[in-house]
Amino acid sequence: MTASAQYLPLAVESGxxxxxxxxxxxxxxxxxxxxxxMWRYRYDKFGWTTRSSQLYExxxxxxxxxxxHFGILFVLLGHIGGLLxxxxxxxxxxxxxxxxxxxxxxxxxxxxxxxxGGLAILIYRRRTVGPVFSATTRNDxxxxxSLAVTIGLGLAATVAAxxxxxxxxxxxxxxxxxxxxxxxxxxxxxxxxxxxxxxxHAVSALLLFAAWPFTRLVHMLTAPLxxxxxxxxxxxxxxxxxxxxxxxxxxxxxx
Amino acid sequence: MRVMAQMAMVMNLDKCIGCHTCSVTCKQAxxxxxxxxxxxxxxxxxxxxxxxxRRYEDQERWRGGWELNKKGRLALKAGGRFKxxxxxxxxxxxxxxxxxxxxxxxxxxxxxxxxxxxxxPVARPKSLISGKDMKIxxxxxxxxxxxxxxxxxEKDVLLNEVSEKIKxxxxxxxxxxxxxxxxxxxxxxxxxxxxxxxxxxxEEDGIVLVDQxxxxxxxxxxxxxxxKKVYFNHRTGKAEKCTFCFPRIEVGLPTVCSExxxxxxxxxxxxxxxxxxxxxxxxxxDDTGLYEAQRQVxxxxxxxxVVAAAERADIPxxxxxxxxxSPIHALINTYKVALPLHPEYRTMPMVWYIxxxxxxxxxxxxxxxxxxxxxxxxxxxxxxxxxxDYLAQLFTAxxxxxxxxxxxxxxxxxxxxxxxxxxxxxxxxxxxxxxMGEEQMYDMYRLLALAKYDERYVIPTAxxxxxxxxxxxxxxxxxxxxxxxxxxxxxxxxxxSGGAAPIAVENxxxxxxxxxxxxxxxxxxxxxxxxxxxxxxxxxxxGLFPPGDGDRPxxxxxxxxxxxxx
Numbered sequence: 001m002t003a004s005a006q007y008l009p010l011a012v013e014s015g016x017x018x019x020x021x022x023x024x025x026x027x028x029x030x031x032x033x034x035x036x037x038m039w040r041y042r043y044d045k046f047g048w049t050t051r052s053s054q055l056y057e058x059x060x061x062x063x064x065x066x067x068x069h070f071g072i073l074f075v076l077l078g079h080i081g082g083l084l085x086x087x088x089x090x091x092x093x094x095x096x097x098x099x100x101x102x103x104x105x106x107x108x109x110x111x112x113x114x115x116x117g118g119l120a121i122l123i124y125r126r127r128t129v130g131p132v133f134s135a136t137t138r139n140d141x142x143x144x145x146s147l148a149v150t151i152g153l154g155l156a157a158t159v160a161a162x163x164x165x166x167x168x169x170x171x172x173x174x175x176x177x178x179x180x181x182x183x184x185x186x187x188x189x190x191x192x193x194x195x196x197x198x199x200x201h202a203v204s205a206l207l208l209f210a211a212w213p214f215t216r217l218v219h220m221l222t223a224p225l226x227x228x229x230x231x232x233x234x235x236x237x238x239x240x241x242x243x244x245x246x247x248x249x250x251x252x253x254x255x
Numbered sequence: 256m257r258v259m260a261q262m263a264m265v266m267n268l269d270k271c272i273g274c275h276t277c278s279v280t281c282k283q284a285x286x287x288x289x290x291x292x293x294x295x296x297x298x299x300x301x302x303x304x305x306x307x308x309r310r311y312e313d314q315e316r317w318r319g320g321w322e323l324n325k326k327g328r329l330a331l332k333a334g335g336r337f338k339x340x341x342x343x344x345x346x347x348x349x350x351x352x353x354x355x356x357x358x359x360x361x362x363x364x365x366x367x368x369x370x371x372x373x374x375x376p377v378a379r380p381k382s383l384i385s386g387k388d389m390k391i392x393x394x395x396x397x398x399x400x401x402x403x404x405x406x407x408x409e410k411d412v413l414l415n416e417v418s419e420k421i422k423x424x425x426x427x428x429x430x431x432x433x434x435x436x437x438x439x440x441x442x443x444x445x446x447x448x449x450x451x452x453x454x455x456x457x458e459e460d461g462i463v464l465v466d467q468x469x470x471x472x473x474x475x476x477x478x479x480x481x482x483k484k485v486y487f488n489h490r491t492g493k494a495e496k497c498t499f500c501f502p503r504i505e506v507g508l509p510t511v512c513s514e515x516x517x518x519x520x521x522x523x524x525x526x527x528x529x530x531x532x533x534x535x536x537x538x539x540x541d542d543t544g545l546y547e548a549q550r551q552v553x554x555x556x557x558x559x560x561v562v563a564a565a566e567r568a569d570i571p572x573x574x575x576x577x578x579x580x581s582p583i584h585a586l587i588n589t590y591k592v593a594l595p596l597h598p599e600y601r602t603m604p605m606v607w608y609i610x611x612x613x614x615x616x617x618x619x620x621x622x623x624x625x626x627x628x629x630x631x632x633x634x635x636x637x638x639x640x641x642x643x644d645y646l647a648q649l650f651t652a653x654x655x656x657x658x659x660x661x662x663x664x665x666x667x668x669x670x671x672x673x674x675x676x677x678x679x680x681x682x683x684x685x686x687x688x689x690x691m692g693e694e695q696m697y698d699m700y701r702l703l704a705l706a707k708y709d710e711r712y713v714i715p716t717a718x719x720x721x722x723x724x725x726x727x728x729x730x731x732x733x734x735x736x737x738x739x740x741x742x743x744x745x746x747x748x749x750x751x752s753g754g755a756a757p758i759a760v761e762n763x764x765x766x767x768x769x770x771x772x773x774x775x776x777x778x779x780x781x782x783x784x785x786x787x788x789x790x791x792x793x794x795x796x797x798g799l800f801p802p803g804d805g806d807r808p809x810x811x812x813x814x815x816x817x818x819x820x821x
Contacts, residue, residue, distance in 0.1 A: 045468035051492035052472050054345065055352050056384065062345045069344040130385040135489070222471050224343070224450030228336050232447035236455040236466075238505075238717065 022188040026181045029206040036213025050219040056131035060121055068118025074111035083178045087171040105162055112155045143215040150204040157197035257530040258565040260574055261461035261605055263583045265593045268611040270520035273432035275299050277512035284511045290490025292358030292383050295395050296497035297512045299434045303411040304398045308354040311483040312412040318348050319481030320444050320600030329538045333478045346474045356393040358383040401430055413648040429614030429642050437484040437497035438604030439463045442537045448479025462499045470494050481600040505717035524581030524713040527554040537601045543654035545598035577715035590699045592661050594650035610658055612665040614642045629670030629685050636662045664689045672700050708770050
């Protein structure tokens with residue numbers, strides 16, 4: 001996951017490397033993401049949890065966790081706005097390129113700082129609070145690393161582009177490429193000339209998505225939005241299956 | 256009218272000796288795993304005392320249960336759906352491990368591994384959370400028997416509600432034990448708090464369960480339950496709670512805590528209730544009206560209209576009959592001696608308690624008066640405001656009248672039965688004084704004092720046994736002959752081969768037969784297959800011990816062989 005740097009020379013030129021990175025990898029990643037979640041949901045529902053460590057430590061979590069989660073939710077919204085919505089649409093509703101850019105940079109910076117700050121607190125907590133650290137698996141460590149690298153690269157790319165480079169309009173390159181993947185007409189050429197940090201961010205994100213179903217990050221997919229609409233008390237009938245194994249064909253219970 | 260059946264429990268606190276057998280057997284059955292070391296589905300608290308977790312009754316702090324909002328509508332005290340989702344990333348009022356206790360083990364290895372030395376090696380306490388040495392400073396029953404009450408006594412939440420004067424006299428006055436399990440409420444706030452919808456109430460018997468496959472560890476249920484009877488497993492990241500031992504209940508056996516209760520103080524049975532009236536009852540404006548409101552939700556199983564409605568609601572015939580014989584219905588509605596625990600939480604709890612009369616009796620006896628005389632006892636119930644006020648805080652949201660009435664009824668029973676036991680003419684005026692007939696009083700005495708296993712536990716089965724027999728018929732193993740590999744739990748390819756054994760309904764039924772039989776061991780007409788798990792120490796059933804050398808069956812030197820022969 002962290003070996004993304006070795007792909008870098010290939011990424012610059014469009015060709016086999018470009019095709020692998022910007023055509024093959026997205027589809028592999030997407031396939032693993034979708035099928036992995038399906039597999040995990042079928043075979044490991046019991047392991048599908050937030051694995052909260054609030055019982056061990058409360059003070060740092062109370063600050064770090066909301067900071068990170070709300071930050072990353074806004075980052076997610078920003079990515080949806082930046083990657084999925086074409087520039088022509090925002091133009092059509094009268095948002096100029098400049099307005100969009102200022103909005104994206106301001107909101108993005110706030111959300112980014114919250115996310116990174118929250119993540120820093122959470123990682124610090126995970127390392128220094130004994131019980132939390134001893135409840136951390138190798139899987140968790142790998143996940144934290146790839147998540148931190150992805151977020152770090154993303155923030156670095158934005159900062160570098162806006163402060164050092166005076167802005168980079170990803171809506172002409174990265175966004176069309178991202179959408180082209182979903183149109184099933186992936187255009188690797190769009191990605192070849194873009195700044196290296198953006199390339200690295202994209203690759204690390206794709207690798208993170210591929211690892212996603214096998215980490216604790218799965219809890220995101222079961223965000224309990226249904227709670228807003230369901231009745232308070234859930235009634236369920238006793239399992240139709242009695243005993244520790246399924247009844248054999250022809251011996252099922254008659255209700 | 257929408258009739259539903261609810262499996263419920265009543266505990267007679269006068270009989271609790273605080274031995275913690277229920278807690279220990281429950282722990283062995285359900286929570287002797289990593290991640291739930293601190294979890295006690297059943298615990299026994301000394302009252303007055305802080306309870307477990309500490310001061311859990313302080314709902315201003317823990318925000319458990321329901322409250323009426325400004326419009327008079329029922330709302331979760333910890334906040335509604337939107338607030339729950341906003342605070343989902345860090346639950347603001349989750350008790351920390353300090354509020355329970357840090358679980359520990361002892362470094363027993365040192366005792367055997369330590370090199371020869373002048374001092375005896377000691378087994379140091381090791382934290383099960385951090386793995387480091389720790390100083391034990393609190394546990395689930397640290398203030399057992401008022402231990403340390405000089406230091407902790409005033410931390411009892413209910414004592415703060417009772418007035419200052421009472422506080423000082425309190426310790427000398429009385430103490431009793433309060434065993435607690437999940438209340439399996441009619442209006443469970445834990446289920447309402449669960450964002451994932453993983454906590455559900457079973458339609459058939461009302462048992463509240465956590466679906467371990469749907470729980471995502473959002474921890475809102477821990478806050479939502481005012482009794483703090485939902486616990487977070489810190490290893491699996493899932494909530495766990497008392498299951499009312501549903502696998503046992505389904506085959507007609509009482510819960511483990513009831514089965515092993517030394518004082519035989521627990522009663523289990525069905526209650527029929529009108530599900531349409533629950534919300535209205537839980538929204539009763541006045542806290543002190545909740546006890547009566549909840550009683551009104553229960554239906555009379557002998558009422559033909561109720562029976563007809565129950566049949567329409569697909570409640571099996573034997574369940575209705577069980578509801579008619581239910582000791583719970585009798586104690587709550589016929590004799591009116593059982594009270595709910597903290598009805599003011601508005602969850603409509605379904606584990607009720609008969610408040611203890613013994614503190615009053617003790618107080619009268621200490622004065623040198625006749626503690627069995629109903630006039631003395633009645634006067635004492637009226638005069639001893641302390642126990643009554645405290646019990647009212649516990650059972651009736653502070654209204655002393657129902658507690659008063661229950662204690663007078665118990666006192667009357669005591670006095671009335673003494674006359675009978677001493678061969679004197681029974682005094683009909685005693686039951687009359689508490690609004691009961693002589694026969695009714697005797698029946699109540701029978702239920703409270705004499706009731707045997709099958710009267711205390713009236714549990715209709717889930718008709719599981721039949722389905723299971725069918726299943727076993729279809730899947731019977733050809734090696735299951737006497738002495739064959741199938742009998743010892745081993746398949747043809749050795750230990751544990753051939754798949755998992757089905758749920759042991761057969762064992763449950765055998766145990767039940769033995770509990771209900773009058774002969775101490777191996778009744779000829781009952782199932783006798785016994786293993787070490789369900790052996791109750793009565794006799795030595797065949798097959799349990801390896802065959803001895805003829806004259807001395809079961810002698811120690813008959814060989815240590817316990818494995819079944821292939």
